[in-house]
Amino acid sequence: MPTPTKGPRLGGGPAHERLMLANLAAALFEHKRITTTETKAKRLRPYAERLITFAKRGDLASRRRVLALISNKGVVHELFTDIASAVEKRDGGYTRITKIGPRKGDNAPMAVIELVLEPVSPKQAVVAEAESAKKAAPAKAAPAEEAAPATEEAPAETVEEAPAEVEADAAEAPAEAAAADEAPAEAAAEEAAGEKEAK
Known part of the structure; x- marks a missing residue:
């Protein structure tokens, strides 16, 4: 009362x-x-x-x-x-x-x-959702750890497909890295030329 x-x-x-x-x-x-x-x-x-x-x-x-x-x-x-x-x-x-x-x-x-x-205002709803997500996260983490050993025993077909994709990505990666290395070198050369003109 x-x-x-x-x-x-x-x-x-x-x-x-x-x-x-x-x-x-x-x-x-x-x-x-x-x-x-x-x-x-x-x-x-x-x-x-x-x-x-x-x-x-x-x-x-x-x-x-x-x-x-x-x-x-x-x-x-x-x-x-x-x-x-x-x-x-x-x-x-x-x-x-x-x-x-x-x-x-x-x-x-x-x-x-x-x-x-x-x-209830959106701010209070977001706080309530965040708290419920924190409580649910530990509960979801335990089943995911139990499921991890099951994924290690994958069928042979999926294992064979994965290296082919990795090889394609590896072929593209050196070309991208070379282009990335050239870009800073060109920028440094342009800065040096700008400093010479300023003197």
Whole structure:
């Protein structure tokens, strides 16, 4: 349970406060974003995120715990199917609070609280992939070492084809090496001629 905030309750009593938070959470899950006062938004955030965590578990016990708080079965179904699958790869931070300025009538500070349903940022996804690749690399290295002895006993046909390719590559290699040796020699000769002209 989140730590209780200091100061007065939102409603007249604790039961009223629980009902207000449940109604705000139901409206948030139904409409995906609601406008309310900053105080109510800050009190709603841990409450709603806890319910989303239950929805991500997805088992019957979690569904019953959420149904004990939110009585609307349609909203609970949407929470467990749509919202839980949208935030499946996100580890917390399911809501966002944006301050929008004072209310016209009583000058109360207002805020918009909304669900963060967009996918996790690419940077975080790359880091997660890199970590999973590191974990998978040692597992793949062991089977590759076991497979190496099997490749040494290759059929005779593949062994005969390999030297022919190596001979063709070896014939081309001296010609390329000679051309590479000539290029630096020509460049050095041009530099020497440029220095003589400069003097």
